[in-house]
Amino acid sequence: MAPSRRRARSSEPAADLLTSLPPPLLDSILTRLGLRDAVRTSALSRAWRRRWVDLPCVLLRYPGNISNFSIHSLDKHSVRRVDDWLIALCNRGVRSIDLQAPGLAIHSSVFLCTSLVCLELHLCSIPPLPVEFTGFPVLKQLKLMVVKFPPNGEIQLEAIINASPLLDTLTLSYVDTRSEALPGWVIGGGQSPEPNYRFQ
Known part of the structure; x- marks a missing residue:
């Protein structure tokens, strides 16, 4: 036995x-x-x-360059990597970022990716614009869904839109600008003859 x-x-x-x-x-x-x-x-x-x-x-x-960067789910180990990934993307010619990061305050380097054509941010906190921000010269699609801006975020949102001259598709859904009183917005971005702006 x-x-x-x-x-x-x-x-x-x-x-x-x-x-x-x-x-x-x-x-x-x-x-x-x-x-x-x-x-x-x-x-x-x-x-x-x-x-x-x-x-x-x-x-x-x-x-080489990275054309598309997408994250749709984050585990507890990946969450602490997001800032490093966004910083690394700045000089990689990224054309599309689709980021779903529930409750995460993302890094401001996302606003330094000047080659972006499409930017989608979901379920995250938007950081203040970095001082180096010069705009998105080729951005055509901006989608912000269930995001939170810093206080008086409507000013920042207008700055982003107005600094995107080729913007033709804008989707805003449950965007918290953390402002009690919204001034009249003037959205001047986009050279498309029929821009597609949607608000919810």
């Missing part, structure tokens, strides 16, 4: 020690590797399978 018990124990899968490491430690290890070696860690265990994808260094080390 004793030998069979020993055999049963030995056939049990060994505990995956890697999964017991805290996520910040896993990330710290990965950031010390080259990109190729970081990708290879996917074979180590489930905890490592796609962890390299979340690292900001992936965007920073990628040599």
Whole structure:
């Protein structure tokens, strides 16, 4: 009986020690590797399978442009990566950002992505415009849904729209400008003969 018990124990899968490491430690290890070696860690265990994808260094080390960037769900580990991703996108020629970040205050670098053609922000807090903001020269579509601006955000929203000369589609749904009294808005963005502006 004793030998069979020993055999049963030995056939049990060994505990995956890697999964017991805290996520910040896993990330710290990965950031010390080259990109190729970081990708290879996917074979180590489930905890490592796609962890390299979340690292900001992936965007920073990628040599080419990134046309589209989209996030529709964030786990607790990815939430702290969003600022790094947005900063990394600034110089990557990104043309489309679609970000759904419930309750998250996003980084102001999103307003420095001057190659944007489409910007969609959902369920997040909008930061104040950075002093370096010069506008969105090629932005055609702006969609803001269930977002919160800083106090007197209507001024900032007007500044964004007026600094987007090619804007032809504007969707505002449940936008909180944190202002008690809204002045009369003058929306001057867009050179399209028939701009598509929707408010809710």
